[in-house]
Amino acid sequence: MCEEVQRKLQSELDSFKNTQKELQKIVLTRQQLDGQLNENEIVKVELDSLATDAKVFKSVGPVLIKTELAEAKQNVTKRMDYISKEIKRIDDQIAVLEKKQDNHRESLQKLQHQFQQAQVKAAMQA
Amino acid sequence: MAQISSVAQPHMQQIDLTTLNIQQLSTLKSQLDNELNLFQESLSSLKIAQTKFQNSGETLGQINSESEGKEILVPLTGSMYVPGKLYDTNNVLIDIGTRYYVEKDLDAAKDYFKRKTQFLTEQMEKVQVLGFEKSKIRDAIVEIIELKLQQQKSS
Numbered sequence: 001m002c003e004e005v006q007r008k009l010q011s012e013l014d015s016f017k018n019t020q021k022e023l024q025k026i027v028l029t030r031q032q033l034d035g036q037l038n039e040n041e042i043v044k045v046e047l048d049s050l051a052t053d054a055k056v057f058k059s060v061g062p063v064l065i066k067t068e069l070a071e072a073k074q075n076v077t078k079r080m081d082y083i084s085k086e087i088k089r090i091d092d093q094i095a096v097l098e099k100k101q102d103n104h105r106e107s108l109q110k111l112q113h114q115f116q117q118a119q120v121k122a123a124m125q126a
Numbered sequence: 127m128a129q130i131s132s133v134a135q136p137h138m139q140q141i142d143l144t145t146l147n148i149q150q151l152s153t154l155k156s157q158l159d160n161e162l163n164l165f166q167e168s169l170s171s172l173k174i175a176q177t178k179f180q181n182s183g184e185t186l187g188q189i190n191s192e193s194e195g196k197e198i199l200v201p202l203t204g205s206m207y208v209p210g211k212l213y214d215t216n217n218v219l220i221d222i223g224t225r226y227y228v229e230k231d232l233d234a235a236k237d238y239f240k241r242k243t244q245f246l247t248e249q250m251e252k253v254q255v256l257g258f259e260k261s262k263i264r265d266a267i268v269e270i271i272e273l274k275l276q277q278q279k280s281s
Contacts, residue, residue, distance in 0.1 A: 039223045046222045046238075055229035057219065064219070064227055072226060079224070 002118045009111045016104040023097045030090045037083045044076050130158060130263060143270050148278075151271050158264040165257040169250060176246040183239035186232060189215055 047056070047069065056072045057064040131138065143151070193215040199207040218235050219227045230238060 043223045043226055046228070047226070050228060057227040057229070059225045059227060067226075076224065076226075 002115070002122050005111060005115045005118050009108070009115055012104060012108050012111055016101065016108055019097060019101045019104055023094070023101060026090060026093055026097065030087065030094065033083055033087050033090065037080060037087065040076055040080045040083065044073070044080065047073050047076060130154070130161070131259065143267060146270075148271060148274050151267055151274070155264060155267050155271070158260055158267065161260055162257060162264065165253050165260070168253050169257075172246050172250045172253070176243055176250070179239050179242045179246065183236060183243065186218065186236055186239065189218070189232065191216055 050056070050069060052069060054069055056067050056069050058067045058072065059065075146154070189212075193212050196212045198210050198212055200210040201207050215232075217229050217231050219229055220235055220238055222228050
């Protein structure tokens with residue numbers, strides 16, 4: 001009885017830790033996306049403040065290529081849309097993982113309780 | 127994500143710190159320690175970014191329309207330079223982020239760096255205010271933990 005509970009406890013603990021790792025990884029991704037969105041927003045503000053005949057360049061590898069301002073604006077807006085969508089997707093994943101983690105934590109507590117009881121029982125029998 | 131604040135906010139639950147046990151308090155404390163570390167890191171990276179903008183702004187001050195045609199050494203690698211001549215000194219190219227560059231005249235460029243420096247100053251102030259608030263909460267938690275420990279000892 002005691003061993004069985006211990007085994008369950010161990011496997012539950014493992015999956016809890018796995019979920020925790022997954023969550024950490026995904027939160028990091030979310031932070032990176034947030035940073036990218038911020039950077040794009042700042043660029044958008046800067047582009048919006050420019051005169052229509054302003055010269056805009058885009059760096060592609062080691063060279064600068066001249067771009068139309070309208071095209072640059074469109075590009076940045078498109079990228080912001082994409083990043084926002086990604087953030088939404090990641091947020092959903094985070095919510096799912098957090099729930100999973102809570103479930104694991106709960107069952108862990110239950111198992112710990114069971115384990116303690118089993119130990120007490122074993123001690124009484126001995 | 128969970129937030130800790132000493133100011134009451136509508137979506138937050140108010141918790142009396144003295145009702146928590148020592149374990150809960152220390153979890154809270156380590157959470158706050160993490161956040162404070164993060165703030166410290168953010169502050170120093172903001173400071174670095176600000177210095178870069180300030181340097182660029184100061185460098186601009188040395189360029190004017192009289193600089194045209196003057197000789198400079200252009201770095202090809204970290205240790206190799208080729209001579210060059212300054213051309214079109216009334217306009218400069220500025221990296222505005224996400225690989226976009228914009229041509230600006232000297233005044234607009236100076237204004238750009240001034241704005242960026244100011245923006246960063248504002249952000250740093252915000253982080254400082256937040257950090258100050260959090261460290262106050264952290265101090266309060268440490269105090270309560272010590273109180274509880276003493277109570278445990280004497281009982």
